[in-house]
Amino acid sequence: MARPRKKTNRDLPVNLYYNKDTKAYRYKDTIKKKWHNFGLDRQKAIKSAQILNAKLMANTDLIAAVMADHTLTLKQFIDDYREKVLPEKKLKKATLDLYKIRHRLIANALGDKPLNMITLTQVSDLLDGFSPRASNQTRACLIDLFNHAVARGLAESNVAAKTLKRNDEKQRKRHTKEGIKAIREHAPQWLKNAIDLALLISQRRCDLLNLRFDGIKDGYLYVIQQKTGDQTDAAWLKMEITPALQKVIDQCRDDVESPFLIHRKPDRKRECDSKEHPTQITGHYLSTEFKKARDTAQCYPEYSAKQMPGLHEIRGTSLKMYQMAGKDAQKIAGHASPDMTLNYLKGHEFAEWVEVSPDLDISEFTDD
Incomplete structure (x- = not known):
């Protein structure tokens, strides 16, 4: 049992003490075992102690249990x-x-x-x-x-x-041409296809994985960007099938029957449960396998783990190359300009397709 309080402290809240010599009040923090001077004002000291007890004392856990x-x-x-x-x-x-x-x-x-x-x-x-x-x-x-x-x-x-928002400054570095080539050399064929498409058509991971063979019509590959497809007409892309794009599409055709350009035969049946098609590749799996190929290639020994570029950073490499080649990087990326008027309205079945020509030379990455 707890020791009885002295007569001078009996009328005070728990943990609050009165010193007859100094005529002042002190509060004992029982968690950190520290004393705090509460001054000469009795009512102020009592009120402060009551508030602190409610916040710090263990019996608040009992209150919470009842309130639950x-x-x-x-x-x-x-x-x-x-x-x-x-x-x-x-x-x-x-x-x-x-x-x-x-x-x-x-x-x-x-x-x-x-x-x-x-x-x-x-x-x-x-x-x-x-x-x-x-x-x-x-x-x-x-x-x-x-x-x-x-x-x-x-x-x-x-x-x-x-609470305060944390500083989330991006730490990932850019890919180098040598790095992408090394990663590609250590990648399975389906991942090589994903890398080549990322370089050539500059799309996000989710949009690369959604590319379908039935989206190829009359010499064009139709792409509706997932992130902004219902916000701006710039995200509705009609990509001309250039010789460079045709080469990558041909790479994607293999003996695995799949509606998706980027695909693989699943290792286990249970992989298929949450997929639209058994051969579909999830974003998480793509990123994981890209990381494996990158780590095996050991192409960025000077980078920390947080600085390691992923598949997404290939998009930046692609757009930079389009820009350096004097081509319209913004257009192929599907980015809307500030002055662009939205032509697509929710609930309508049409959109103003933006025609682009993915004709970047990526042979420096793909040629052995």
């Missing part, structure tokens, strides 16, 4: 949010997948806690455990969750919004 029976937990609210809110956002699949990952991490860390009793410290500690980019993504998800919770009266304030 009377309020939603964060995990319960996340489940509700995913069922009712996310569908209304009409997000792309890649974005939904990112939300799913972040929500799972949040639920694992704080999911069992009552929604309206989650503290700023708990959120900050969670975010501090991630890299700057992952921290900012998780923070954005938490802010959106708490915005909806506050709007429904389930939380008093948005504690996530009070």
Whole structure:
């Protein structure tokens, strides 16, 4: 049992003490075992001690345990949010997948806690455990969750919004021509096809993986960019099948029956469960295999792990080469100019296709 308090301290909150000699009050932080001077004002000292006790004392965990029976937990609210809110956002699949990952991490860390009793410290500690980019993504998800919770009266304030955004300055270096060639030499044929297409048509990973043979019509390859296809007509690309592009398309045709230009025969049947077609390649798998080929090639020994360029950086190499060749890099990338008027409206079945000619000479990468 705890030792009885002295008569001079009996009327004071726990951890607050009065010194008859100095006529001052002191507060004992029982967690860090430190004393703090609370001055001569009795009422001010009592009020401060009460606030600190509520925040620091172990019995707050007991309160939280009781309150959990009377309020939603964060995990319960996340489940509700995913069922009712996310569908209304009409997000792309890649974005939904990112939300799913972040929500799972949040639920694992704080999911069992009552929604309206989650503290700023708990959120900050969670975010501090991630890299700057992952921290900012998780923070954005938490802010959106708490915005909806506050709007429904389930939380008093948005504690996530009070955290600070981390500096997420890009650290990845650019590829060198020698580096890309070395990676390509250590890549399986389907990955070589992906690299060659990335160099030639300057598209994002998701758009490369969505290229289909039935998108080739009347001498053109039709590409609707996933990221911006419903926002700007620049993302609807009609690519002329130049000799250079035809060469890569021919590379993609093999004895594996697939609707996708970039494809592979799956190693296991269970790989096919979440795919549109068994031969389809996911973005995660593409990035993982690219990393394996890059690490095997050992082409960037001077780079740190965070500086290592991935497949996405090949797009930058391609656009730079188009620019240096005096060609319209912005057009082939599908980037809209500031003065461009949107010709495509949601719900319409037409778009103004932007015709481009992918005629870059990539032989310095592909020729042995």
